[in-house]
Amino acid sequence: MTDSSKPKKPQLIQPRTLKGFRDYLPETMIPREQLIQTAREVYRSFGFGPIDTPTLEYLEILTGKGSDETDRQLYKFQDHGGRDVGMRFDLTVPLARFVAQHINELGTPFKRYHIAPVWRGENTQRGRYREFMQCDFDTIGTLSVAADIETGLVINALLSAIGFERFKIHLNNRQVLNGLLQKQNLEDQATPVLRSLDKLAKIGEDKVVEEMIATAGTTEEQARSVLAMAALQGSNDEILAQLKPIVAGNELGEEGVARLEAILNGLQSGGVPEERIKLDVSIARGLDYYTGAIFETFLDDLPGIGSVCSGGRYDNLAELYTKRQLPGIGASLGLDRLLAAMEELGMLANVKTPADVLVTYFDKSALGKYLEIAATLREAGLKVEVYPEAKKLGQQLKYADARGFGYAVIAGEDELGRDALQVKDLGTGESTEYPIASAAEALSAIIKKADQS
């Protein structure tokens, strides 16, 4: 064989996605959109309003605080006008800029939710991508404990609406931690101390002590006293009772404990079952900017997946952009984690179509009739697909089955001849014949009933 006899293959471009970026097929997108829709409805039911901000911000907005870590993870470049820009890496920094810019139009308290993708150029790991969705809700401009309570209520409502019953919202207050640190004269080393403390569950007590001594320069005694508090066990009331003497004499700590008590009472009044709330003095969250209440939420059936909804209170959201003091509190739903959990717990139906009903294209000469039937069904609120080819009925049903349709409408010459159609329940295999005129009503009643159960 000579080279010249070979037909030249056209040079194909390998279809691929960037590292850390994903395509979503309908079967993953359907539960994803559903989850987002649920979150949206819950946020709205508490009066949070939707906002959006640009993907790109001036680099200086994003790097404001400017740690090396930020720099490493940030996607940044120069736009065509030579401006230094970056892609948002979370929704909190854009929110800070947003409220600083618009607070006079918005007024306080300002409650918003923001569901949007963010980008971080960090190394990928399971469940960690370079492009991912955040679902934040925050209340800006009030210090009231009512806002702290509401954050817990929203978390409870969110998880309930998604379909979870067994979960625990872990609650803590940075004021308590900071109060203790003040008593121990460790307030200047708060960040490294808390960062170490946050690893307690992961690396164990002795390692944490070691790390505190090494990175925060504490004495062993100081480290042990911090840990002793974090190790408090018992019911929420018992922990509160134990905390009181520990922070006694320190204003910040006392206030923190009082606030925790108020939050617990408020959550109870708001209807959160007691077993879903757990006072957990050990959670600190590695984040510097939290100053008050802290929330983390774990699924009882899948604790290993980590917190699926976390947040807390911060003193001054927008200090980099405005002189106005804007305290706030909020939390963020871990969309990807939740979906992974739901998948693992078998909570997701394996469906590749959003439609309820497939109208089969059976009698080749009756396309108009099928389109008419489909239109009527849609008018009754159903999601309906008409099969586009007059293939064998068996193949069309196979298609309907593979995609996860619940029902198929079958109408050949016989049925159409008597102005009827057959509705086949693809779950049970049973068929029922209805007059065309009343089929829409009957089907939508059936589907509504099936959705509820």
Next chain:
RNA sequence: GUGGCUGUAGCUCAGUUGGUUAGAGCGCUGGAUUGUGGUUCCAGAGGCCGGGGGUUCGAAUCCCCUUAGCCACCCCA
């Protein structure tokens, strides 16, 4: 960013001490006497063995580089 493991069909994986035309299951497409899916049977399509370089008469197999994924660390505003 550091270290370890892995890349063979759309997916999950076989593939002998290096040896002819690289296989299976699932999935996909079509068929099994003209109106009924999920089970079964038959057939078909689909692979530069992740990419590049090297060793060799000969490489999916051995070596180097690169890229992607997984795991751990770091970090997580």
